[in-house]
Amino acid sequence: MAEWTVRKASLWQDAVRLLLLLDAAVEPIDGDAAAPAGAVGVVHTQVRLQKLDFWVRNPDYLANELLNDYEADPESPGLVDEAERILALQEPDLRRFPMLRHRFGAFEQLDNAMSVLVEKGLARKRHRIGGARILQHDYYLQDQGRVTAASLVTEAPALVWYVERTRTVVNLVNGVGGTRIKERQYLQRDYADTPIGSYIPAITEHVRARLIALRQASATEAGLTEVAR
Template identity: 70%
Template sequence: MTDAMVRQASLWQDAVRLLLLINAAAKPVGGDSEAPIDAVGVVHTQVRLQKLDFWVRYPDYLANELLNEYQANPDSPGLLDEAERILSSQEPDLRRFPMLRHRFGAFEQLDNALSVLVEKGLARKHDRLGEKRVIQHNYYLLEKGQATAGGLLAEAPSLAWYSERTNTVVALVDGLGGSHIKDRQYLQREYAATPIGSYIPPITEQARRRLTAIRATLPAQPSVGELIR
């Protein structure tokens, strides 16, 4: 995938996606002494935020992960249905915004989009310092950011997709830290095999074939006529 072929999001799109993702992923600040006084939630670590963002930006990888989760928990048919909704639509192509693979997986600088949120008083970033370097980035959702996220969805229904997908991604790995999510993403061969500095390729057709194979193993559903006999 060359740079000329890569679909890039606008700064506004990046900022909106990041706000809705932080809004979905933020946990209560609790007794966090570093939290701004108007913080209503926090996402701990840049790794976690980057890895969640990857699945929002690559719907085919998200669908494939839903298939993994379904096969581990076959009593949860909603996972299979959600994967099918994604893969049977144009979403994997229309919603994909490619990311480069870096040393620790998918990565893109968040500073430009985050600066928009900070300037508007919607979010705040705090760098926790060690002896020689930053050891953790924390992303705080502010009261105005939470209100704005809800207002955006009310004013622009077309943004509902972002809310749905960010919530799906967060629910998929609820309770897992960024490093665990990173390790999980590396289990996908195409992701792990992407050369450092190259864009991670899509896996849409592979995921669709996998969905078809899984569906073929399930008992046939009765027709409407059979149900009313």
């Protein structure tokens, strides 16, 4: 993908998306001594936040993962329907903001967007130090951040999409750490084979073909079941 074709978000878009993602993804503080006053939840590790953000920014990869979960457990409700909805609404074209492939997978610097949230008292970032280096970044949603996230959606109903998609992403890997999410994303060949420093390409047509094949297989199975009765 040539760099001049890449669609990039504004700082405001990045900050709003990050706020809504934090609102969906934070876990309870549970006696975290490092939590700042007023924090209502935390996302542990930059890896986890980056990987969740990748699926929000790349709906075709999210749809692909929904199909993966369906194939692993065909009894799971709604997975194929949700993947089909993502494609039918053209989300991979309209909502996609590509990310670069770095050494440890999809990555984009979060500091600028995070600084907007910090400045307005909506979120905080804390470092866990070990010796002379940073071991972990933790991202805290403040009470005012939760209130602002709700008010933003009320004032701009178009942002409901981000609420829905961030929840879909979080539910996909509920309770799974950042490293395991990273490993899961590397199972997608187009993602893993992207050269370091290049934008991770779209896989929309691949996902569309998978969806058609699954729908056809389901229809065939239903037809055979009816004949057998």
